[in-house]
Amino acid sequence: MLPRGWPARALIVQDMGNDRRMVHAVAARTGGSGGGSPQALEEAIAWMVRLQSHDDDTTRTGCAQWRAADPEHEQAWLQLSDLTDQWPVLPAMPAGIASAAVDLALARKQRRHAFKLLGLTGIGIGAWLTVRQTADWRHWRADHTASRGERRRIVLEDGTQLFLNTATSVALDFRPDSRRILLQEGEIYLETGSDAGQSGYRPLSVRSRSGEFVALGTRFLVRQEPNFALLQVDEGRVALNGHVHADGTPLIAHPGQRYRVSAQGARVVSDAEAKTLALAGWIDGVLEVHDMRLADFVDEAERYRRGWISCDPAVAEWRLSGVFRLDDMDEVLRSLQRTLPIRIEVRWGYWVRIHPKG
Secondary structure, three states: OOOOOOOOEEEEEEOOOOOOOOEEEEEOOOOOOOOOOHHHHHHHHHHHHHHHHOOOHHHHHHHHHHHHHOHHHHHHHHHHHHHHHOOOOOOOOOOOOOOOOOOHHHHOHHHHHHHHHHOOOOHHHHHHHHHHHHOOHHHHOOOEEEOOOOOEEEEOOOOOEEEEOOOEEEEEEEEOOEEEEEEEEEEEEEEOOOOOOOOOOOOEEEEEOOEEEEEEEEEEEEEEOOOOEEEEEEEEEEEEEEEEOOOOOEEEEOOOOEEEEEOOEEEEOOHHHHOOEOHHHHHHOEEEEEEEEHHHHHHHHHHHOOOEEEEOHHHHOOEEEEEEEOOOHHHHHHHHHHHOOEEEEEEOOOEEEEEEOO
């Protein structure tokens, strides 16, 4: 549980402007009397994020119109504003705020035993991390890679723009009658090209360990997890190869849809589940989360930092919403420590553990 006086949820908002970069901790309690509905409160948080990022006439007018549209909107805004007033604005901080990372498995006996077997101490740790994170065997067979913490944009021969997120490797299989991108590891985003100069149509697809996705003139994201893949369509359509509806018609994802694909089949990710993480935020260099468990938040962000981070179970269920830059993981750890009642323990620069303060 959070210490007395601390909220059940915390909102961390980074001002993305060049002149003001501050983090606010905002309580966002659910339930109770006199406050807006959970949906209205989420929308109020979103408007606060927009105002922190773009405090201009258009944004202020839009926020005012939203507040006037429904009494619950105004209640939620006043609740959030009152809570914000109770919290001091933190000192200005440099750009490059990012999210923290957590790996609860770090504490598991199996991993400790593995480190003992490997005899990892001192320089050995750094050497092993280098092998683990920059010389993965998949990278040796890849045409394009992005190392941990790196994000890349590549224009392919057909005009397709291929974005690689952290720790990603892909191989290309372009033939006279087809174009295939093999996602070996990680996460990619595509804006499909016209494939000008070819005499005939060549379908473009992405194949992952969990499935194959055929682009139908589109912008979409594919992320490979250990046991499943995530597909998100932003524009156009994407066919999920090998998957059909109950009536036998091909399964096609449409804009705004997110699918989870595994050996057990494909299912649409619910709106409530999808809003926790804005999948494609990394293209703009940010990690955007909404009402996410602290454990999940730092686990997501750990992908962008070398080493491992674990957190005490006492803080794992705390909730966060916010927008964070993906440039400096260590700075976000410090910002979390300034914002939340936690204590950060760092060893050798690689191992980090988050404890409750006190």
